[in-house]
Amino acid sequence: MEGQSPVPVVLDCDPGHDDMFAILLAAAHPGIDLLAVTTVAGNGPLDKVTHNALRICTAAGLHDIPVAAGADRALDGGQDTAPRIHGDSALDGTELPEPAIPLAGDDAVTVTARLLEAAARPVTIAATGPLTNVATLLRSRPDLAPKIERIVFMGGSTGRGNRTPLAEFNIWADPEAADIVLRSGLPLLMCGLDVTHQALAGPEVFARLRAIGGELAETCAASLEFYGNAYREVYGMPAPPLHDPVAIAAIVAPEVVRCVAAPVAVELAGEHTRGATVVDLHGVTGARPNAQVALELDRALFWDLVLDSVQTLAARPSADRPPAERRSG
Ligand code: BDR
Ligand code: CA
Numbered sequence: 001m002e003g004q005s006p007v008p009v010v011l012d013c014d015p016g017h018d019d020m021f022a023i024l025l026a027a028a029h030p031g032i033d034l035l036a037v038t039t040v041a042g043n044g045p046l047d048k049v050t051h052n053a054l055r056i057c058t059a060a061g062l063h064d065i066p067v068a069a070g071a072d073r074a075l076d077g078g079q080d081t082a083p084r085i086h087g088d089s090a091l092d093g094t095e096l097p098e099p100a101i102p103l104a105g106d107d108a109v110t111v112t113a114r115l116l117e118a119a120a121r122p123v124t125i126a127a128t129g130p131l132t133n134v135a136t137l138l139r140s141r142p143d144l145a146p147k148i149e150r151i152v153f154m155g156g157s158t159g160r161g162n163r164t165p166l167a168e169f170n171i172w173a174d175p176e177a178a179d180i181v182l183r184s185g186l187p188l189l190m191c192g193l194d195v196t197h198q199a200l201a202g203p204e205v206f207a208r209l210r211a212i213g214g215e216l217a218e219t220c221a222a223s224l225e226f227y228g229n230a231y232r233e234v235y236g237m238p239a240p241p242l243h244d245p246v247a248i249a250a251i252v253a254p255e256v257v258r259c260v261a262a263p264v265a266v267e268l269a270g271e272h273t274r275g276a277t278v279v280d281l282h283g284v285t286g287a288r289p290n291a292q293v294a295l296e297l298d299r300a301l302f303w304d305l306v307l308d309s310v311q312t313l314a315a316r317p318s319a320d321r322p323p324a325e326r327r328s329g
Helices: 017-028 046-059 108-118 132-140 142-147 169-173 175-182 203-212 215-235 245-252 299-315 323-328
Strands: 007-013 032-039 067-069 123-127 148-154 188-191 257-262 264-266 277-279 291-297
Touching (some): 007 245, 017 032, 017 215, 017 245, 017 299, 032 108, 032 245, 046 067, 046 215, 108 123, 108 142, 123 245, 132 142, 132 175, 148 245, 169 175, 175 264, 188 245, 203 299, 215 299, 245 257, 245 291, 245 299
Parallel strands (some): 007 123, 032 067, 123 148, 148 188, 188 291
Antiparallel strands (some): 257 291, 264 277
């Protein structure tokens, strides 16, 4: 990344504990020019995840990044949420300030389309929630496809799922949207459970977070406590996987993931397998690869990136303080 200009990115998310870390990494890393944060119903209903996005940006002092709300349900009209993992607020266990940032007047797709139209170079779309907004953009504005550099998404798996035995949550929550993205012909990078289950926040991560000090780092640590307890109870995992920032890390440091090119499809009809990503790792179908699929994570580099982002934002004088206070102080 060094010496190159930052990658323009729109981050579409459903915060969500791990989405929070994805926002912080995308905002703090010099390798990314974060054009907007857009929200989609997923971990919680749209109003809650949007409120959370605004609170996260407020806590981190991200007053100049537009936040826009998108789809409140999947393309088929359904909605699934994840209160067992993220709590009723979709971000339980965290003390975040009330938003000191206005919500954009236009919806996520309109804001993203406008940014793509204006962009001097193609924009990367990072998606860490259900793919509803991204699919809606592709469907409604096919003319903007050349303005999309790549879609990097957290979702799917080459094997087992987490929301159903074979479906990962983001894909399960809107399989038709995932299908549109996977068939789009655009460059895709899938960061699924194969690689995000290697991003386990063990005790050393907590220790490093708390050593940063300050309200933002403490908020991050407290949020991980809640999230870790949920993962222990629901999945019996000793440490929680921080899924979403893997997709952001892969943009700023491609070497953080080892990928293979493979054909990826999503099951739309299966009685037991709806929402499963079917990844042909061995070329047995003869289908052409449509995605890079991340399989291995450089854990040390990943955690350095995530923790450095918290440290960077915590050190900014604007963190935790609303704009009026920053101006007067
Ligand atoms: C994905 O589902 C959500 O609960 C997380 O935020 C992540 O995006 C993991 O399956
Ligand atoms: Ca998410």
